[in-house]
Amino acid sequence: MLFSQIVLTAASLAASVIAAPNEFRIKTVSSSASKNGLYVESYHTGAGLADPVLTTSTANAGKFYLNNTYLQQDIGQEFSYGFELGGATNYAGWEFVEVNAGQGVPGFVVQNGNIVWNSTESTGWLACDWWHGAPQLFWSVAYENFTRPISCSTVSLTQEFISS
Ligand SMILES: *[C@@H]1O[C@H](CO)[C@@H](O)[C@H](O)[C@H]1NC(C)=O
Numbered sequence: 001m002l003f004s005q006i007v008l009t010a011a012s013l014a015a016s017v018i019a020a021p022n023e024f025r026i027k028t029v030s031s032s033a034s035k036n037g038l039y040v041e042s043y044h045t046g047a048g049l050a051d052p053v054l055t056t057s058t059a060n061a062g063k064f065y066l067n068n069t070y071l072q073q074d075i076g077q078e079f080s081y082g083f084e085l086g087g088a089t090n091y092a093g094w095e096f097v098e099v100n101a102g103q104g105v106p107g108f109v110v111q112n113g114n115i116v117w118n119s120t121e122s123t124g125w126l127a128c129d130w131w132h133g134a135p136q137l138f139w140s141v142a143y144e145n146f147t148r149p150i151s152c153s154t155v156s157l158t159q160e161f162i163s164s
């Protein structure tokens with residue numbers, strides 16, 4: 001189920017919704033036309049669990065903010081979701097990104113206008129056509145250098161600030 005549908009249901013029940021300051025949509029920049037100019041949307045995969053997929057729709061785009069170096073999503077509740085990264089523990093060339101209930105993992109910073117995970121383990125973000133029927137965000141592991149599926153493209157993640 002698209003996460004935005006659940007959020008809408010939950011948000012309509014909430015008495016008041018307090019927006020965090022400096023919220024932004026996360027928008028891709030890529031040399032691949034099919035992966036360029038897309039927004040990160042959380043695709044619900046289980047209780048408190050979501051995968052970041054990419055959409056052309058600003059209405060479905062998540063609202064994100066940086067809390068120190070945690071990259072969090074405002075879901076219109078008193079708790080937030082946070083970016084988590086699958087560990088580089090299995091000699092894979094790229095790994096999962098998830099947006100799950102909680103703060104997520106630290107280490108996200110803005111460098112030259114792009115949101116990066118500031119770690120020597122990572123060489124950046126990938127977008128690949130995947131199993132939710134939409135491009136999905138992954139992170140590229142620095143230690144491995146494999147040929148990627150043809151649908152995968154490197155993407156930069158930029159902030160599109162939401163005026164309130
Ligand atoms: C920011 O992080 C602090 C602790 O790391 C947490 O207590 C606080 O709730 C977070 N704020 C938001 C708006 O998520």
Ligand SMILES: *[C@@H]1O[C@H](CO)[C@@H](O)[C@H](O)[C@H]1NC(C)=O
Pocket residue numbers: 109110111118119
């Ligand atoms: C990125 O990480 C390095 C090493 O920990 C640190 O020196 C640097 O200040 C960090 N960059 C940013 C923009 O936080």
Ligand SMILES: *[C@@H]1O[C@H](CO)[C@@H](O)[C@H](O)[C@H]1NC(C)=O
Pocket residue numbers: 145
């Ligand atoms: C990755 O592999 C390709 C093909 O074998 C090679 O051309 C390229 O130099 C490698 N890159 C790195 C960073 O090792």
